[in-house]
Amino acid sequence: MKQPIYKGKIIELSVETVTLPNGAMADVELITHPGAAAVVPFKDDRTVIMIRQYRHAVGGYIYEIPAGKLQPGEDPRDCAKREVEEEIGYKVGTLEPLVSFLTTPGFTNEIIHIFSGKDLTPGTQNLGADEVLEIIELPLARTMDLIKDGTINDAKTIIGLQTVYLKTLGEG
Numbered sequence: 001m002k003q004p005i006y007k008g009k010i011i012e013l014s015v016e017t018v019t020l021p022n023g024a025m026a027d028v029e030l031i032t033h034p035g036a037a038a039v040v041p042f043k044d045d046r047t048v049i050m051i052r053q054y055r056h057a058v059g060g061y062i063y064e065i066p067a068g069k070l071q072p073g074e075d076p077r078d079c080a081k082r083e084v085e086e087e088i089g090y091k092v093g094t095l096e097p098l099v100s101f102l103t104t105p106g107f108t109n110e111i112i113h114i115f116s117g118k119d120l121t122p123g124t125q126n127l128g129a130d131e132v133l134e135i136i137e138l139p140l141a142r143t144m145d146l147i148k149d150g151t152i153n154d155a156k157t158i159i160g161l162q163t164v165y166l167k168t169l170g171e172g
Helices: 076-088 140-148 155-171
Strands: 002-007 012-019 025-032 036-041 047-055 060-064 067-069 094-102 111-118 133-139
Touching: 036 047, 036 076, 036 155, 047 076, 047 140, 047 155, 060 155, 067 076, 076 094, 076 111, 094 155, 111 155, 133 140, 140 155
Parallel strands: 036 111
Antiparallel strands: 002 012, 012 025, 036 067, 047 060, 047 133, 094 111
16 A cells, blocks of 8 residues: 655655565555766866766755756656756766766665766756756776765765766776
């Protein structure tokens, strides 16, 4: 049995009474999310473009890779391309899938698809009213130091940067 609690523009919250694989009954709180796409955009072979964005939920600015919510039925690649242009003002020429991961499977079905983006050309930045950010260019190697010292602490950003960094080590 599913009991809806709240439906917003990004998430739905419900409580479901379920039978677990061990036969036990449990009430499970579930946040349903449409998923998201994110991109590690490369300005050149060694430089990534990131954003420093205000996030009210954590009380300040954090470093992130461009990302956004999937629209109903939207292909993650299309979402990724859209978000890069909207947030940093570049069109992506080449997208390569890096990894897809569940964010917090204990209470949400959200999955984020991360891509590497190359062959950037100027586009049109188009920020939403709730997007307060600045664009930052960093050497990929420097981002590893910022992860180690806690400056970069956003999960999708850490996963994306570390995945692409490890991949480039294998190519070099």
